[in-house]
Amino acid sequence: MARHRAQYGEELPHAGGEGDLGRFAAGAAPSARVTATLRKIAPAWEPSTHPVGYVPMSSIELGLDTFGDVTLDAAGRPQSHAHVLRDVLAQAELADQVGVDCFGVGEHHRPDFAISAPEVLLAAIAGRTERIRLGTAVTVLSSDDPIRVYQRFSTLDAVSGGRAEVILGRGSFTESFPLFGYSLDDYEVLFEEKLAIFAALRDADRTGQPAKWKGTVRPPLDGVHVYPPAERPPLRTWVGVGGSPESVVRAARYGFPLTLAIIGGDPRRFATYVDLYHRALAQLGHPPLPVGVHSPGHIADTDAQAREELWPAYEVMRNRIGAERGWGPTSQAEFEREIAAGSLYVGSPETVARKIAATVRALGASRFDFKYSAGTLGHERLLRSIELYGREVIPRVRRLLAEAAPVRAEGSVAVSGR
Numbered sequence: 001m002a003r004h005r006a007q008y009g010e011e012l013p014h015a016g017g018e019g020d021l022g023r024f025a026a027g028a029a030p031s032a033r034v035t036a037t038l039r040k041i042a043p044a045w046e047p048s049t050h051p052v053g054y055v056p057m058s059s060i061e062l063g064l065d066t067f068g069d070v071t072l073d074a075a076g077r078p079q080s081h082a083h084v085l086r087d088v089l090a091q092a093e094l095a096d097q098v099g100v101d102c103f104g105v106g107e108h109h110r111p112d113f114a115i116s117a118p119e120v121l122l123a124a125i126a127g128r129t130e131r132i133r134l135g136t137a138v139t140v141l142s143s144d145d146p147i148r149v150y151q152r153f154s155t156l157d158a159v160s161g162g163r164a165e166v167i168l169g170r171g172s173f174t175e176s177f178p179l180f181g182y183s184l185d186d187y188e189v190l191f192e193e194k195l196a197i198f199a200a201l202r203d204a205d206r207t208g209q210p211a212k213w214k215g216t217v218r219p220p221l222d223g224v225h226v227y228p229p230a231e232r233p234p235l236r237t238w239v240g241v242g243g244s245p246e247s248v249v250r251a252a253r254y255g256f257p258l259t260l261a262i263i264g265g266d267p268r269r270f271a272t273y274v275d276l277y278h279r280a281l282a283q284l285g286h287p288p289l290p291v292g293v294h295s296p297g298h299i300a301d302t303d304a305q306a307r308e309e310l311w312p313a314y315e316v317m318r319n320r321i322g323a324e325r326g327w328g329p330t331s332q333a334e335f336e337r338e339i340a341a342g343s344l345y346v347g348s349p350e351t352v353a354r355k356i357a358a359t360v361r362a363l364g365a366s367r368f369d370f371k372y373s374a375g376t377l378g379h380e381r382l383l384r385s386i387e388l389y390g391r392e393v394i395p396r397v398r399r400l401l402a403e404a405a406p407v408r409a410e411g412s413v414a415v416s417g418r
Contacts (some may be wrong), residue, residue, distance in 0.1 A: 060366060060401060062394045063102035064095050064386060065137040065294055066122075066373040069317070073382040084114040089124060089378045091372075091386055094128035094286075097389025102244075103129075104137035105168065106371055108160075109175045112320070112375075119152040126160035134160055137294060137369065138169035138240040138259075142190040143176035146197040147226055154205075155231045162232060167259050168195060169240030186217075192250070193217045195239070201226050206233040238292060241273075243247035248273050252280035252289075259292040259367070262343045267293065267359045274363050292367030293359060297345030298374060299352050299388040300381075306346045309381055310374055311335060317375030345370060349388050353396035360397070360405060368397075374387075 001315050049119050068088050077217060079087075103125065105118045115121060122134045129218040133154065139149060139379050149166070157164035177184050205209035212222035239251035242261040247265065252259045258277050260270050274291055300306035311332065318330045338344040343353045355367050370393075372385050 023288050030409050059290075060360060060368065060398070061101040061171060062389075062397060063104060063133070063303050063367065063369040064091075064100050064389065065104040065106060065369045065371040066091065066115075067108055067137075067371075069104040069373040069377070070114060072376045081114040083122060087382075088115070088121065089128060090126040091379075091382055092134075093131070094383055094386050095130050095390060096132040098387055100132060100137060100386070100390045102133035102165070102367075102369070103393075104135045106137040107140050107171065107176075108172060108173060109179050112317075119156055121345065122156055122164070123159060126156065126163065131163075133163050133165055133236075133400055134166035135236070136167050138167040138171060141168045141173040141198065142170050142187065142196050143180045143182050144194075146194045147201065149227070150198060150201045150226055150235065150387050154226075154228050154235055157235060158228060158231055165236035165238070166242045167238040168198060168256075172242070172261070190217060195250065195254060198220065198237070199256070202234050202237060205229045205235065205338075213329070214392050232306075240294070242293075245273065245276055248277050249280050252277055252284055252286065255281075255286045255289065256285075257290045257292065259294055259369070260363075261294045262359075263294075263296060264338065267295065267343050268362045271363055274365075290366035291363060292369060293363060293365050294369045294371060295343045295359070296371040296374060297352060298372070298377065298381075299345075299347070299349060299385040299393060301348060301388070303347040306348065307336075307350075310346055310377060311374050312376040313377040349392035349396060351391045352389075353400060355405075357397050357400035360401060388406070 020207065025374040066088060068081075068084050070081065070084055071087070073079055081393065086106065095103050103415075105115050105121055106113070107115060107118050109116050118136045118139065122136075125134055141149060149168075153164050169189070174184060177187075179346045182190060196215065196216065197211075197213050197218075200211045200213045203209075204225065210225055211221050212223060214220040237256055238259045239247075239254075239256040240259045240261055241247040241251060242263075248258065256273075262270055277291065281287070298306050301310055314335060315330060315332075322328070322330065335344070339346045345355050347355075352370075356370070360368055361366065370389060372382060374391065
């Protein structure tokens with residue numbers, strides 16, 4: 001099963017940037033292997049001669065993500081999935097009110113997470129919010145129909161007044177494959193070909209030309225139009241990646257902005273992949289595109305309070321998922337190390353803001369999505385974390401970034417001019 005580890009949330013292999021792709025990311029001329037990877041990955045799609053359509057923005061976007069983690073009631077019993085979904089609606093409303101830029105919900109198909117139909121939930125949120133962008137974290141494209149995904153998000157974009165976006169990925173769990181009748185033996189080809197289909201639909205929507213595609217996972221598309229089209233194309237789309245250089249290159253190949261899921265370890269180790277992405281874009285003739293980061297954490301009024309509130313829920317969640325993946329149990333010392341030098345953003349608004357700003361500067365990121373839900377951590381504490389993030393963390397991050405020179409020019413771009 002190890003070879004089927006999901007890309008959005010897996011551990012990062014070759015963190016030091018070994019091999020041809022690592023040397024290319026560091027500035028070396030592309031080897032024959034790199035050139036072949038750049039040109040042959042996802043061969044079922046021919047690149048458009050038109051620009052991909054994403055344009056620069058001048059400021060960082062700071063968002064929130066949740067998977068609809070099943071929380072506990074006052075008596076310590078799990079809340080119903082329906083109750084959790086209603087809580088997420090309230091959390092999104094608060095995020096809109098306190099100035100958060102975007103709100104993402106992750107698709108899962110397992111008992112500890114309530115969100116399995118993200119577009120339906122996002123449509124409900126759209127009716128109760130005014131300005132916040134609405135997207136996924138992630139949509140599991142491999143086990144879905146890319147045409148239906150495109151239609152659902154172009155519909156969401158219309159009813160929300162142009163606020164929809166989607167992050168396409170494989171997900172950090174594999175339950176959706178058997179649930180929807182897919183074999184894990186097709187893990188690679190399903191994502192590659194379905195991403196190619198989605199890219200073809202995006203390009204057709206933008207140019208007004210019919211979509212064409214040929215592959216193995218479904219009959220060919222021979223000059224089709226998909227309805228409804230995005231009102232102001234391109235439909236805002238990212239590709240979520242957690243671990244392999246090939247996945248980074250694939251995002252560049254199709255001209256999609258990149259979201260890095262960094263859920264453990266020093267986030268600076270992903271700098272090699274950011275450099276690989278920008279060099280691959282240039283090699284393939286694409287303009288600079290944005291890079292986003294997704295990482296977990298918790299905010300309270302003080303550092304000590306945030307640690308105290310998060311640790312019990314974090315321990316249960318980490319050990320449950322770790323047992324499924326063959327990891328040993330966590331410890332409070334490991335928890336503290338991740339807070340101090342890893343990818344847990346836990347503490348007071350000042351502490352969390354400084355850590356987010358440091359990661360954004362180190363990676364030249366245009367977007368940071370804070371995964372605020374954490375296992376059984378209760379609704380009231382999540383609301384307080386959201387309030388502190390919007391009212392205190394976001395303004396502090398913007399001030400800190402304004403005080404420092406940008407690390408790289410690519411860091412100034414964001415995903416769409418809308």
